Amino acid sequence: RINKQRLWDSLMEMGDIGGTEGGGCARLVGTDLDKQARDLFTAWCEAAGATVTFDKFGNMFARRPGKNNDLPAVCTGSHLDTQPTGGKFDGVFGVLAGVEVLRTLHENNIETPTPVEVSVWTNEEGSRFQPAMQGSGVYVGRFDLEEELNKTDVNGIRLGDELQRIGYIGEEEPGSRNMGAFFEAHIEQGPILEDEDKTIGVVRLGQGIRWYNVVIKGRAQHSGTTPMHLRKDSMVAAALITAEVEKIAHRHANGLGTVGFMQVYPNSRNVIPGSINFGVDLRNPDAAVLATMNDELEAFCSALAAERDLEISVDNYWYFSPVEFRLSADVEKAAKELGYSHMDIYAGAGHDACYMSDIMPAGMIFTPCEKGISHNPAERTSAEQCEAGTNVLLHAMLSASER
Amino acid sequence: RINKQRLWDSLMEMGDIGGTEGGGCARLVGTDLDKQARDLFTAWCEAAGATVTFDKFGNMFARRPGKNNDLPAVCTGSHLDTQPTGGKFDGVFGVLAGVEVLRTLHENNIETPTPVEVSVWTNEEGSRFQPAMQGSGVYVGRFDLEEELNKTDVNGIRLGDELQRIGYIGEEEPGSRNMGAFFEAHIEQGPILEDEDKTIGVVRLGQGIRWYNVVIKGRAQHSGTTPMHLRKDSMVAAALITAEVEKIAHRHANGLGTVGFMQVYPNSRNVIPGSINFGVDLRNPDAAVLATMNDELEAFCSALAAERDLEISVDNYWYFSPVEFRLSADVEKAAKELGYSHMDIYAGAGHDACYMSDIMPAGMIFTPCEKGISHNPAERTSAEQCEAGTNVLLHAMLSASER
Ligand SMILES: NC(=O)NCCC(=O)O
């Protein structure tokens, strides 16, 4: 069994790096705060007898040797980056649950049959740089290393330069490790476990995600002198698309649709915006339904472009297809043995484990979070809930190592 | 008659201060570029025998003495600040037309019965700080000096500090000068003169303007895990209001409605925006119709707030009522005498002359601009059109001075 208080204290200490009012955390990837968090992770893992390395994309690996070090490692991990107005648990809980597993094995002098690893994946959030789950995506070969290092934030700063600056670009080729199984513990980020009063979610599936960059080009003109019928107003067009994204989501069972990011040019109160650039996020657990949602968005945008004589480009630059988790039996068995109430669930968010399952069997453990609120400083969970999730993680990893 | 080439050369030289690709200009109020433009204005006016002073709000006055210097001055002026993606003529033409009047009087050794003044008003555009026509509004007592100096831009920088920094806060109390009449020459910024093939617009009226700050507070949540029915999405609400602003404008004769400015928090692609802050600009030449448009906007926003359980605050922080210009007879007479084709017109944009007419008779002269495009780097006019407007200005000022 893991140590509840030690885990909680570490969560709080890590949460102070970039801690914000209201109990939140703002620790964007590639910043000085990201460096501090990575350094602290390294110190903790080394104190628990593990060796820490990182690869050419800044993905970190804390390795604890086992009986036979030629066997593929049993791994866990998640991310230390947060949203600009994020909480203390999204991602961080999964990493520190891994650290707590290392500490528990270390203090009990347990020799596992295989090596055990805890990883930290670069830019899971996809907030400062796109897409999300970038580090694990590079690791499994979904994305090209150089292309992703060249991604820039809204200020034109390159991710590769930021990782270099904070000292987290290593020598190791992403994808080159000997890993045999991957587990990830994560807060649910949704309201279902709390509603159903269950301690553990056995994650069967990760839903499909499509991210778009929509660029509308109209004509910048004076708001006071340009008659309505002579306008090419990119703002009104963006508004109509945003309203339609909500309608598309409502039209389909389990559909979700969000516009979370928007940049307006020149963004002046008396100028009809000449161009706008915004993000659309569509999700569905069923790949076919998600494809229909995609078609509806594209059809709406082309009709609108024609109707209003605007240029509208809809770039679906990220498609993440639904994933089935092959190790959910291990998760379920551990929850049962430990006597935690549990239920099957699917993941609404994308997670590093989803990409890892491309190249090895993977499993995910969800724990409840208050009112389902996440990506918000008010994200909350309890020490008991974190303890339960970490005990399930420890036991699932041990079963896999023994297999 | 004024000197066409000299006027055009000055327009081009001034336009180079902050000149942008595509022939535009970006010279926001209170910046180093603003200082350069003000310094150049001072040098030109002094060379033409005028004395330049500025008041506590940075409004500048170039004074050329007349026969009787106790008589109220006959004045003209406009602004040197531009939009972030503005043109070379909006405002600047009116100031340099005034400089050209000074030069013409100077080189011909004309002694006018009254003094003549050319003013530069601080922050007419209302882009970096709100509202628009701030300097002339402070001058006539519509706004409080201290309150306006305390206004901050999106980065929290105070206007008063910026004016201090560039050396343009003087000793003189705004509103304390002896001014008897005010004329302003300006490009039309709309398509009507070009469409009707007229050289001069005799501006009879300035239309009414209402500016709003709308703040929507929803709940920041994860785009992938929050079911549609549990969302408080401030972005969708902003979109519905934006679409409604367009509908309100279409519902009323001569109605205009624009959302040009929007800030989204936290502005991340997988976060349902927790709050949004945007500007609405409603205009109508008829005050009663504009009041109805206002009521419709407010009613729509309160119904939406109730329906979607959001906080929506609609702050109509600036109301500019329609203005009749009392000196349009002078403008019409000058255009007739000089043989320029002309027509009556109303001003869609707010202008410094609109505020000046609070405290003295005022008149405006419009000149055509290509395709009516303004607040855009593609704003264009010709040397001949500028010449005609400036000749009308000179003659109208001389008539007023002789009266
Ligand atoms: N766990 C999490 O918040 N991941 C971010 C990627 C997504 O938007 O689903």
Ligand SMILES: NC(=O)NCCC(=O)O
């Ligand atoms: N002339 C001009 O563009 N004025 C700015 C104020 C307005 O928005 O009308």
